[in-house]
Amino acid sequence: MKIVINVTVNQKNYELAVEPNMTLVDMLREELRLTGTKKGCGLGECGACTILLDGQPVSSCVMLAVEAHNRKIVTIEGLETEKGLHPIQQAFVEKGAIQCGFCTSGMVLSAKALLDDHPHPDEQDIRKAISGNLCRCTGYQKIVEAVQSVSEGEQTS
Amino acid sequence: MTQYHTINSRAPRIDAPDKASGKAQFIDDLNMSDQLHGAILQSPLAHARIVKIDTSRARKLPGVKAVVTAEDAGLVQYGVSPARYDETLFCHDKVRYIGDEIAAVAAVDRETALAAVSLIDVEYEELPLLLSVEEAMKEGAPLIHEDYPGNICAEVHQEFGDVEAALAECDIVRTDTFMNKMQNCAFLEPQGCIGHYDHRGYLTLYSSTQTPHYVQRTVAMTLKMPIGKVRVVKPYVGGGFGAKASANAMEMVACLLSMKTGKPVKMVFTREQVFLQARGRHKFVHTLTTGAKKDGTVVALKHNCILEGGAYASFGIATVYYAGSLLGGPYKLQHMKYDAYRVYTNKPACGAQRGHGGVIARAAWEQQLDVIAEELGMDPVEFRFKNMMNNGDTSCNDLYMSSFGMRECVEAVRDKSGWERKRGTLPRGKGIGMACGFFVSGAGFPIYRSETFHCTATVKLSEDGGAAHLYTASAEIGQGSDTTFAMITAEALGVPLNAVKVSSGDTDFGVDLGAYSSRQTLMTGFAVKHAAEDAKRQVLEVLADKLRISVSDIDVKDGTVIFKGPGITFRTIRNRYRKEHRGWTDMPDDAPLSFAEAARLAFIVKGTVIGQGEYRPRWLGGKFKGAAVGTSPAYGCSAQVVELRVDMETGQITIDNMTDAHDCGFAINRTSVEGQMQGSLLMGLGEALFEEVKFDQKGRMLNPNFGEYKIPTALDMPNVTPIIVESNEPYGPYGAKEVGEGAIMPTIPAILNALYDATGIRFHELPLTPERVYKAIKEKQCEAKAERGRK
Amino acid sequence: MLIPRFEYHKPSTLKEACEIKGKFKGKAQLLAGGTDIIPNMKKRIILPDSLISLNGISELKSNSVSGKNRCARIGACATVSSLIRGKFLLPYSALLTGLESLGSPLIRNMATIGGNLATARPAADLSPSLIAYKGKAILCSVAGKREVSLDDFFLGPGKTILNDDEILAEIILDELPACTGSGYIKLGTRKALEISLVNVAAVIALEKPDGVIAGARIVMGAVGPIPLRATTAENLLMGEKPSDGLFAEAGKAAAEDSRPIDDFRGSAEYRRDMVRVITVRALQKALHDIR
Known part of the structure; x- marks a missing residue:
């Protein structure tokens, strides 16, 4: 039986009826068509489905949609504004931090949560913050450099 | 500084903004109206004879639209190299590993499809397991494939020079044995696909693949379709590293199910299925x-x-x-x-x-x-x-x-x-x-013996002259090939990078063997360069003709026409261009002639400018x-x-x-x-x-x-x-x-x-x-x- | 991957949750952070008829440091990251290290301390230190509350003393006595996203600064069906002055106390040897923590 939830996604309020066994990632992708959140493993082990839940990055594939009731969610689609890409997104573009792009949404959101809390992290802080987000393409280095460039104020938008 | 305006730089990738913003579409992000969802029954046993497959319970489940087995799929053998085609779409006589495909279902949603798969009853007769090369090579071991005695899939014996004689002359000879373990490519994006057989009899397969070309051939062969009626389209791909470089059973199953139901059929692997599909390092x-x-x-x-x-x-x-x-x-x-x-x-x-x-x-x-x-x-x-x-x-x-x-x-x-x-x-x-x-x-x-071009490329100039559109069937799988080819096009044509649009990964765009063996930059890049140069030549020929000068007196760089000799006036060309573009911002009088103006002229004179390039290696080996x-x-x-x-x-x-x-x-x-x-x-x-x-x-x-x-x-x-x-x-x-x-x-x-x-x-x-x-x-x-x- | 269907309950009080859990007996499972149960449901290893979400129960999330003995009371649904951020656990270094090495930031933002205990995974990151601190658990049922020592909480892999109608509500850590220190060492293959191959938490108390050891508790994870106390090692330490030699002996004794098995992650032999090594390191950390 479906359950009605109220949830804020990217500052927009939704009232949705969801099956209890629907995961949050499926709700975002299938109900709201926000397909920027990716499904890489289904078991909370790769970070591709990272979203911000009340500001904190979590794996949306191991969270039930019904549990998002009265919570605030930000997905990758919530970062871009009418002015353009978010500085973190811009840094990822400019520093070559994106190859296949499948981990990018999660990486960017984990980086955002870090920078929101610690505007000037050191390299180890950055690596720790993205340690739940697997990337098979880049070797992480250009991702770390991108995050560093934002914290050092190289990026503005 | 190099002599180049675009290549050899650190230009940001052209696909990066879409990927950074979550807009880039991968296979699981695509959905078609009225699509069905497929699921595959995979063997729970590593080696067994199939005695009986009963799909009747699955067929009765509400929401199930088709159930297929080897009976429906036929037994066309496929694989990567024609010398070793040893797979059929579904197992019919026996299963050879845990994960081997036995049957598939198309249903109104994923849950129903999976439920239906669990209702397919298969009776097995277990066979001895061969889980190591030692067991498999043992005298009298059962055969996994009847046609391959000793379970030897392939053997190689080569000698160059005279090794024994040479070793005898050496001052130091050393022997070591070294081994690794089976690996997985472990790309982040699981394979997925949508097969769509339309009312005109064309089959389109959207798939997360490194090699649209080989997939097209394999699908056409196994499903007995003319190659020209099969189109493979690759959306953005989340990494491949080799395992996505050949057709997988899911791709053909989705097509077969679509042919049976007349509707698009979507399937995406779970991570476990990615591991079972394997095809990584030996x-x-x-x-x-x-x-x-x-x-x-x-x-x-x-x-x-x-x-x-x-x-x-x-x-x-x-x-x-x-x-x-x-x-x-x-x-x-x-x-x-x-x-x-x-x-x-x-x-x-x-x-x-x-x-x-x-x-x-x-x-x-x-x-x-x-x-x-x-x-x-x-x-x-x-x-x-x-x-x-x-x-x-x-x-x-x-x-x-x-x-x-x-x-x-x-x-x-x-x-x-x-x-x-x-x-x-x-x-x-x-x-x-x-x-x-x-x-x-x-x-x-190529993997199949053929004299085919390994790639073709087409550069079409937009009729207004302001943009170049590269069509290539090559596969951007995350490595950055689209950007590489955009840069080569820009350099070879002489236009800025932002004037180049790339469409790739679609068998309708030509032939390209795809992303494997580290081939695309050299091979596709070669074809792309030639296509762009061909388009440029056509434009310059028209321009030279109009200005009554030699083509060798003109070049193009970064969007600007460069006249090598003095005193060449191009006012008539600019005026002509301006007349057609009232309301747009015009090039100022003192600006040099732009490539866009020249390309527009070429279109007016000879129609759409299409440059073509292709590549085939010289005879090697x-x-x-x-x-x-x-x-x-x-x-x-x-x-x-x-x-x-x-x-x-x-x-x-x-x-x-x-x-x-x-x-x-x-x-x-x-x-x-x-x-x-x-x-x-x-x-x-x-x-x-x-x-x-x-x-x-x-x-x-x-x-x-x-x-x-x-x-x-x-x-x-x-x-x-x-x-x-x-x-x-x-x-x-x-x-x-x-x-x-x-x-x-x-x-x-x-x-x-x-x-x-x-x-x-x-x-x-x-x-x-x-x-x-x-x-x-x-x-x-x-x-x-x-x-x-x-x- | 689909989650098999289930009935969803979201009580707003602990009492109500206990009632529901009691009603469904073993067929209901609790949902807190979900990082363990959701993957297990997707893999069809756990197939409950009902899931009872504890996330609407505010009393399970509250933490406090109170009472005349300044004990720390931790709500079972406190997330791992909230406990790291909360600072009030700073004196409990071994627990903090365990919290920080659990899974990944994404997991830590969801997983709860209660979940880490109640799922009773032999390799769990938090139970060794909580046991080493003589932690207690408050278990609630319709009938009321009971306080149990975490020493007695685990029965086997995935099994605890929780009754069908009982819910782990709170973890209580007494204030650490003076001259007490703790350390936790986790051994894994990668540096993140790891399940422990072996882990050891050690708490030692000195009689006085630079005095002899007056209390020692060593708890080993992933080397038995439940977290194990290294009692021989503990006894060996008592009344002795800390030294490298003493710790080395304790490490050997702990290895003898462990009961590891072979599995695809590692051999029993390696695990036993590693208990020896990391027990020494955990003790050194604990000693350092005092100073």
């Missing part, structure tokens, strides 16, 4: 006997190899050849003998993975060369200088080095890493090691059996230095520094080249330290997930110092050749050699888990203690 056991002279000259290599292939051939016939032929470089070696067997077992099929066939052989040999260097009292760097090939050399197995920056690579990593300062001075538990690598820049021949595998229009090479730390009490290894130099011929995009190097090193690090697909006694995979199949996290991977070496490859576009796979070659052996420096122990088995390292340290300590006791 388990290799290499036995290498190398002979050298006192002065350090490596003379001969006797090489035996056994590959555990799993249940099907996949790329295996190429793998087994590559594992031998790629040791032909980067060293001068006069005598080489190679004997190898690829063996079937009841496990998922192995195939190609970054550095196809060569990675473990390279690891084994580079470590052995270090041992020989040490025994001869030579520095590993000097030893390699002594033996490396140069520009213009040909290996004993007929591989020709048309460009070869090996020396520059070794010098670069030696100097940047502080090798001379650190080597031999680090305390116990810390180590530094180096190794070299070597790889093809595209295979000399020797006359011996298997000469085709390993031939390439060009070869990349690389060198690497690794520094690491070992916790001598627990065996845990921490990689602290990696310095990597790669000769990519010429870097079209410097950032992308570095990205390929850094990513290759990550995969090499993972394979060296952590990665292993494990099985139990029943052939069940124990770790088909990212929790237990451990790829490196951001905390395991150090920063890499990447050094780009440019040797200017004569057969590559602007001198470019590979970087995507060759860069992984030196990583594992450099780690092994550094580990020896740290511990004094040579390891002959991967991965270097803490337990394996700890046990070896403990054994060594026990031996040392016993030694002291004896004294």
Whole structure:
């Protein structure tokens, strides 16, 4: 039986009826068509489905949609504004931090949560913050450099 | 500064903004109206005869639209190489590994499809399991495929020179055996597809693939369709690394189900299915006997190899050849003998993975060369200088080095890493090691024997003259090929990068063999360059004709027409262009003539300007059996230095520094080249330290997930110092050749050699888990203690 | 991957949750962070008829440091990251290290301390230190509350003393006595996203600064069906002055106390040897923590 939830996604309020066994990632992708959140493993082990839940990055594939009731969610689609890409997104573009792009949404959101809390992290802080987000393409280095460039104020938008 | 306005720069990738913002669409992001969802029944047993398949309960489930088995699919055999087609769409007589496909369902949603699959009843008669090459090669072992006696999928016997005679003349001869474990490519995006058979009888397959071309052929062949009626479209792909380089059963199943139902059918693998589909690195056991002279000259290599292939051939016939032929470089070696067997077992099929066939052989040999260097009292760097090939050399197995920056690579990593300062001075538990690598820049021949062009490219200028549109069937899978080709188009045409649009990954756009064997930059790049030059020539010819000058008096650069002679006036052309574009911003009077104006003129004179290019390698390779595998229009090479730390009490290894130099011929995009190097090193690090697909006694995979199949996290991977070496490859576009796979070659052996420096122990088995390292340290300590006791 | 269907309950009080859990007996499972149960449901290893979400129960999330003995009371549904951020656990270094090495930041933002205990995974990161601190658990049922020592909480892999109608509500840590320190060492393959191959938590108390050891508790994870006390090692330490030699002996004794098995992650032999090594390191950390 479906359950009605109220949830804020990217500052927009939704009232949705969801099956209890629907995961949050499926709700975002299938109900709201926000397909920027990716499904890489289904078991909370790769970070591709990272979203911000009340500001904190979590794996949306191991969270039930019904549990998002009265919570605030930000997905990758919530970062871009009418002015353009978010500085973190811009840094990822400019520093070559994106190859296949499948981990990018999660990486960017984990980086955002870090920078929101610690505007000037050191390299180890950055690596720790993205340690739940697997990337098979880049070797992480250009991702770390991108995050560093934002914290050092190289990026503005 | 280079002479180029676009290439050799660090231009941001053209796909990056869409990927950064979450807008880039991957296969699972696509949905079609009225689509059905498919699910596949996969074998729960590793080796069994199928007695009976009963689909009646599944068919009765509400919401089920079609159930198919081998009866519906037919028994057309397919695979990667026509010489080893050993798969059928569904199993009909027996299953050969846990995961083998038996039947499939299309239903209104995923849940129903999965429920229906669980209602298919299959009666099996279990057969003896062959879970190792030893069991499979044993006299009298049951056959996994009736047509392959001894369960030998493929064997290779090659000899160049006279190895036995040469070894007899050597001052030092050393034999070592080395092995790895089965690997998984572990890309982040699971394979998925949508098959859509439309009312006009055309089949369109959207798929997460590296090779739309081969998939198109395989789908057409198995489903008995004309190739021209099958179109394969590749959306953005979340990594491939080899496992997505051939057609998989899901792709054909989705098409078949769509043909049965008349509706689009979507399927996406779970991560477990990705692991079961496998097709990653084989388990290799290499036995290498190398002979050298006192002065350090490596003379001969006797090489035996056994590959555990799993249940099907996949790329295996190429793998087994590559594992031998790629040791032909980067060293001068006069005598080489190679004997190898690829063996079937009841496990998922192995195939190609970054550095196809060569990675473990390279690891084994580079470590052995270090041992020989040490025994001869030579520095590993000097030893390699002594033996490396140069520009213009040909290996004993007929591989020709048309460009070869090996020396520059070794010098670069030696100097940047502080090798001379650190080597031999680090305390116990810390180590530094180096190794070299070597790889093809595209295979000399397609997988099927054919005289086909390996790629075609089309550059169409927009009729207003302001934009160029490149059509290529090549596959952007994350490596950055779309950007590379956009940059080549911009440079060759003489327009800014932002005037180039790329459409790729669609068999409707031409022929391209796809993203494998590190071929696209050289091969597709060559075709793209020619297509753009063709379009430019057409524009310049019209312009020259109008201005009554010679084509050789004009050039185009960064969007501007450059007149080589003085006093050429183009006012009439500009006025004509302006007249048609009232309301737009015009070029100011004193601005030079733009390419857009010239291209518009060309359209008005002769219609749509379409430039075409194609590429086919020159004839390559020797006359011996298997000469085709390993031939390439060009070869990349690389060198690497690794520094690491070992916790001598627990065996845990921490990689602290990696310095990597790669000769990519010429870097079209410097950032992308570095990205390929850094990513290759990550995969090499993972394979060296952590990665292993494990099985139990029943052939069940124990770790088909990212929790237990451990790829490196951001905390395991150090920063890499990447050094780009440019040797200017004569057969590559602007001198470019590979970087995507060759860069992984030196990583594992450099780690092994550094580990020896740290511990004094040579390891002959991967991965270097803490337990394996700890046990070896403990054994060594026990031996040392016993030694002291004896004294 | 689909989650098999289930009935969803979201009580707003602990009492209500206990009632529901009691009603469904073993067929209901609790949902807190979900990082363990959701993957297990997707893999069809755990197939409950009902899931009872504890995330609407505010009393399960509240933490406090109170009472005359300044004990720390931790709500079972406190997430791992909230406990790291909360600072009030700073004196409990071994627990903090365990919290920080659990999974990944994404997991830590979801996983709860209660979940880490109640799922009773032998390799769990938090139970060794909580046991070493003589932690207590408050278990609630319809009938009322009971306080149990975490020493007695675990029965086997996935099994605890929780009754069908009982819910783990709170964890209580007494204030650490003076001259007490703790350390936790986790051994894994990767540096993140790891399940322990072996882990050890150690708490030692000195009689006085630079005095002899007056209290020692060593708890080992992933080397038995439940977290194990290294009692021989503990006894060996008592009344002795800390020294490298003493710790080495304790490490050997702990290895003897462990009961590891072979599995695909590692051999029993390696695990036993590692207990020896990391027990020494955990003790050194604990000693350092005092100073």
